[in-house]
Amino acid sequence: MTGAPVRTLLLWCPDWPVLAAEIVDGVPATDPVAVLHANRVVACSERARAEGVRRGLRKREAQGRCPQLTVVEYDPGRDARAFEPVVAAVEEVAAGVEVVRPGACALAARGPSRYLGGEEAAAERIVEHVAQTCAVESQVGIADGVFAAGLAARDGRIVPPGGTPEFLAALPVEALGRPALVDLLRRLGVRTLGDFAALPAGDVLARFGFDGALAHRLAAGRDHRPLAVRQPPTDLAVTADHDEPIDRVDAAAFAARALAEQLHERLAAHGLACTRLGIEAVTAHGQELHRVWRHDGLLTAAAIADRVRWQLDGWLSGSNGRGGARPTRPTAGIIRLRLVPDGVLAQAGLQPGLWGETGEERERAHRALSRVQGILGPEAVVTAVLGGGRSPADQTRLVPWGDERLPARPGPPALPGEPAAGGTAGTDRAAGRGGGTPPWPGRLPPPAPAVVLPSPLAATVHDAAGEPVVVSARLAVSAAPARLTVGTAPPVEIVGWAGPWPVDERWWAPAEARRRARFQVCLVDGAALLLAVEAGQWLVEAIYD
Structure with missing residues (x-):
């Protein structure tokens, strides 16, 4: 001072x-x-x-x-x-x-x-x-x-x-x-x-x-x-240039292990460990290849070498993506290989089990799925991530295995004030468009359906007199649903129902606006379905277990 x-x-x-x-x-x-x-x-x-x-x-x-x-x-x-x-x-x-x-x-x-x-x-x-x-x-x-x-x-x-x-x-x-x-x-x-x-x-x-x-x-x-x-920031990436282009898997494995050990030693010298690894390669024809591998733990030298070997094997094996639409084989042998620690953490170590068994099953599964990704591409193995939304389809998105499992939308808060069946649940108008965690008014109460159909199935709903059931603009149901017909299948009797749960989404953008009402119905054969009616058309969106 x-x-x-x-x-x-x-x-x-x-x-x-x-x-x-x-x-x-x-x-x-x-x-x-x-x-x-x-x-x-x-x-x-x-x-x-x-x-x-x-x-x-x-x-x-x-x-x-x-x-x-x-x-x-x-x-x-x-x-x-x-x-x-x-x-x-x-x-x-x-x-x-x-x-x-x-x-x-x-x-x-x-x-x-x-x-x-x-x-x-x-x-x-x-x-x-x-x-x-x-x-x-x-x-x-x-x-x-x-x-x-x-x-x-x-x-x-x-x-x-x-x-x-x-x-x-x-x-x-x-x-x-x-x-x-x-x-x-x-x-x-x-x-x-x-x-x-x-x-x-x-x-x-x-x-x-x-x-x-x-x-x-x-x-x-x-x-x-x-x-x-x-x-x-310290440049922690390591690079290896090869006079003879690498075009065989065994040569690629040897180069991968040497470079992985070099990267691990450099990270250890700074007290760091890698959680996300970028693998870059340049071929003799100037083609640039790049892939990022993620891991929820700390990558050891052997783990780094494995992932580099898997990726080089996937590039050099000549395999294609699903359907053969995306070739991954490089145009020539690899002359430059670079490893970039895209995500690093302070090396604090991991506590294994007493006999070394903790996490082994998970690691074996991770290695197997990562191996598949190395051959078929990262989109070949995906997992579901839950997030916010008003319908089951909106609350789930698929992310590649190993990617950060972040929801597309923030999830809702606790559920003490879940809207009751038959009431007029809130809409986007009630929710507003402010920031923070949205309350998602209008979302369905638990339990969640077990199967969400990738494409809703067209259906018709009739009352006991055989007349189509309609929902007015004020959410008044013309009559109690009595029979459900899905496609060309014979009608099935409805023994119980709840709803409607209305949703009025993106009303401020007419081209993207969507207004629909959802119903939960129980059929005579014990099946439970999630139905939606939009623009007068009934749809089967999901199935309850």
């Missing part, structure tokens, strides 16, 4: 949340765009500012000022991912970069300024390199300390050494970025950072607390901590 501030170079990308939305989600930053958090604008594009949109406005007020405004939800993860290439571009010119926040990074100015011929030359070089590499506009500020350099970057200014207190003194107290403190200082007559810095430090601590004391240090041009430079 007592050392002089380090001469700091800070690169700032204006309106970064807007640019990140363009980079990741394709939202044009040249349009009027606003990024919202907690229903307030946290960033907006230049065109939106021209229409009167400002930070801190509520969503409705911002849209009132600019009816064409495109609203994007704030996503710090998206901002950080999009900013990573910018940081990497800065690291290509100067080492020791600290990410202050997505959209701003800092480094000590001494190194690049001495190497590139001065602070101004270093700033121009970094801005130009970022623009050429990432197509991103940026500004650089240089001052004594990170806080002052960040304010200088707003104007693309280089503050002379020793001139930081004078530079800060003229700025308004709003530059501190502490609204509550700024409001109090304004009411006390403190207008600028110079006025604030002139107050006795002891009185500031007693009146405003520790956060106020920290702001007081920043206003005086004294940083509260040194730069915490980012360590560039």
